[in-house]
Amino acid sequence: MAGAHRLVGAGFIVVLHLLFAILYNKRGVEFTGSPCEFAVNNCNNTKNRKELIMLRELVEKKHTRFADKAKDWKDAIRMSCAAFAADGTAEEGYAEEVIRCIEQYGPYIVLIPGVAMPHSQENGPLVHGTGVSFMRLKEPVCFDPEDEDKWADLFFAIAANDPEAHLENIKGLMEIFQNEELLDKLRAATCDEDLLALSEQYEV
Amino acid sequence: MAKILACCANGSGTSLMMKLTLDKVISTCGFKVEEARHDSIMEGRKVAANYDIVLCPLNFVDMFADAAAKGTKVVGLKNVMAQREMTEALENCGIDLRA
Numbered sequence: 001m002a003g004a005h006r007l008v009g010a011g012f013i014v015v016l017h018l019l020f021a022i023l024y025n026k027r028g029v030e031f032t033g034s035p036c037e038f039a040v041n042n043c044n045n046t047k048n049r050k051e052l053i054m055l056r057e058l059v060e061k062k063h064t065r066f067a068d069k070a071k072d073w074k075d076a077i078r079m080s081c082a083a084f085a086a087d088g089t090a091e092e093g094y095a096e097e098v099i100r101c102i103e104q105y106g107p108y109i110v111l112i113p114g115v116a117m118p119h120s121q122e123n124g125p126l127v128h129g130t131g132v133s134f135m136r137l138k139e140p141v142c143f144d145p146e147d148e149d150k151w152a153d154l155f156f157a158i159a160a161n162d163p164e165a166h167l168e169n170i171k172g173l174m175e176i177f178q179n180e181e182l183l184d185k186l187r188a189a190t191c192d193e194d195l196l197a198l199s200e201q202y203e204v
Numbered sequence: 205m206a207k208i209l210a211c212c213a214n215g216s217g218t219s220l221m222m223k224l225t226l227d228k229v230i231s232t233c234g235f236k237v238e239e240a241r242h243d244s245i246m247e248g249r250k251v252a253a254n255y256d257i258v259l260c261p262l263n264f265v266d267m268f269a270d271a272a273a274k275g276t277k278v279v280g281l282k283n284v285m286a287q288r289e290m291t292e293a294l295e296n297c298g299i300d301l302r303a
Binding site for chain 2: 104105122171174178
């Protein structure tokens with residue numbers, strides 16, 4: 001009887017091992033060592049591989065928008081934040097908060113000519129999640145007629161209430177913003193499939 | 205060793221990018237920095253005089269006039285992600301970051 005128990009126990013461990021291997025291999029993570037070792041080493045699995053593939057995630061979350069134009073920069077901000085209201089990442093008032101910040105501080109959200117990153121306070125009361133929302137306009141909007149650099153046709157709105165996830169989003173965005181070739185291709189994109197193709201090509 | 209503060213409107217987007225760029229610049233150039241952090245303009249203004257250098261977007265430079273009057277170097281940047289611009293600005297800010 002003791003022998004049978006040992007056999008069942010060993011069989012259980014093997015099945016557990018296999019389950020972990022299948023589960024984590026599906027997630028693209030190499031499974032080595034015992035299940036316990038693996039669990040301990042990987043419970044905050046952020047370092048084993050590049051987790052965040054920004055463009056693909058935006059498509060999966062339906063945080064993408066392709067529009068011809070906006071009435072003005074305020075309208076562009078509202079359009080770029082609409083996806084947050086749609087899934088509850090932030091309330092509808094978040095876009096108005098961003099607009100108020102720009103009216104107070106100037107168009108600081110235009111990081112480089114052509115690229116805007118609408119955002120407001122981290123952890124503000126209107127924010128319920130952490131995410132990025134992409135919008136491409138065919139016709140750029142001007143934020144300041146007296147500053148020729150403050151225009152944008154690419155919008156990456158951000159909302160944050162989780163500092164770690166937010167940091168990963170910011171790093172991912174920086175990678176995109178520093179690639180001029182990719183930015184030009186984003187301007188030419190017309191649909192989610194284009195974004196997925198770019199995501200694969202540039203690994204962002 | 206220098207203390208550096210990166211500031212922008214909200215302390216969460218642009219200032220974080222500035223801080224990430226600053227980390228790379230410090231590491232690449234071998235600058236000796238005791239403290240490097242980021243914050244919003246409103247909070248940053250209260251403590252700016254305690255820092256040797258304040259980094260901010262160009263159009264926010266005037267907001268740190270008080271700290272500048274007390275000797276803090278206020279460095280305005282056109283592109284908060286550009287390592288080259290930040291490196292040059294820090295090399296020329298008047299503080300020897302390799303001392």
